Amino acid sequence: MNIILLGAPGAGKGTQATKISDKYGMPHISTGDIFRENIKNQTEIGMLAKSYIDKGQLVPDEVTCKIVEERLSRDDCREKGYLLDGFPRTLAQAEALDKITKIDAVVNIDIDFSLLMNRLCGRRVCRDCGESYHVSMLQGATTCARCGGELYTRKDDNPETVQSRLAVYTEQTAPLIDYYTKKGLILNFTGTDDPPAVLFGEITAELDKLAR
Numbered sequence: 130m131n132i133i134l135l136g137a138p139g140a141g142k143g144t145q146a147t148k149i150s151d152k153y154g155m156p157h158i159s160t161g162d163i164f165r166e167n168i169k170n171q172t173e174i175g176m177l178a179k180s181y182i183d184k185g186q187l188v189p190d191e192v193t194c195k196i197v198e199e200r201l202s203r204d205d206c207r208e209k210g211y212l213l214d215g216f217p218r219t220l221a222q223a224e225a226l227d228k229i230t231k232i233d234a235v236v237n238i239d240i241d242f243s244l245l246m247n248r249l250c251g252r253r254v255c256r257d258c259g260e261s262y263h264v265s266m267l268q269g270a271t272t273c274a275r276c277g278g279e280l281y282t283r284k285d286d287n288p289e290t291v292q293s294r295l296a297v298y299t300e301q302t303a304p305l306i307d308y309y310t311k312k313g314l315i316l317n318f319t320g321t322d323d324p325p326a327v328l329f330g331e332i333t334a335e336l337d338k339l340a341r
């Protein structure tokens with residue numbers, strides 16, 4: 130199965146993606162993670178991406194599409210398909226993707242924006258394994274319960290940048306819901322503050338039908 134995860138910043142794409150890719154044994158491809166890895170390693174792409182990400186803007190389509198095309202050409206994507214998290218985010222990216230692959234389903238997590246500012250500004254991420262926490266659950270802990278790594282706040286998780294990310298989502302990414310609805314590929318879900326396992330159950334009930 131080749132799956133896309135769509136949703137506003139903080140909707141829970143990354144949280145669900147980890148679980149879905151574990152269940153179906155497919156690679157989880159997050160363009161945000163790829164850019165952050167490049168920033169950490171101070172590559173040319175990383176330096177370019179940083180200048181956009183820190184402002185809450187999208188990295189240019191040509192750069193992003195090239196990275197994804199290269200990633201999808203690897204062997205692991207041919208075995209059980211793949212899960213795209215955070216790509217495509219513009220109509221140009223969606224059209225470029227159509228030229229190189231066939232998508233089986235688009236999982237869209239629709240969420241009330243009022244939940245997102247608190248989720249994102251309170252998020253702490255493990256530097257080593259990438260696990261996410263909310264500061265309200267940490268009781269002062271500064272290390273990851275899973276691997277002991279240091280927890281940090283993403284530079285784009287501050288009120289001003291989150292506002293900008295949400296505006297960019299509304300303007301450039303939300304139109305993809307219509308694009309994939311017309312293709313008959315959309316599976317719609319509602320994101321809430323219920324435990325992530327609830328949404329995971331709903332999503333996999335639908336994906337199981339496709340996997341059969």
Ligand code: AP5
Binds near residue numbers: 164181323324
């Ligand atoms: P990216 O890393 O993709 O960020 P994003 O889309 O803004 O999404 P997030 O990672 O912030 O949120 P998420 O939906 O994954 O939610 P999560 O599961 O972490 O992209 C970053 C930047 O890179 C972009 O702004 C852009 O500049 C650039 N970029 C990336 N892709 C690009 C592209 N295709 N084109 C151009 N530029 C691109 O959850 C959020 C928080 O909520 C966590 O703390 C989590 O623990 C918590 N949470 C999750 N589920 C629940 C729940 N059910 N209840 C309570 N809390 C929950």
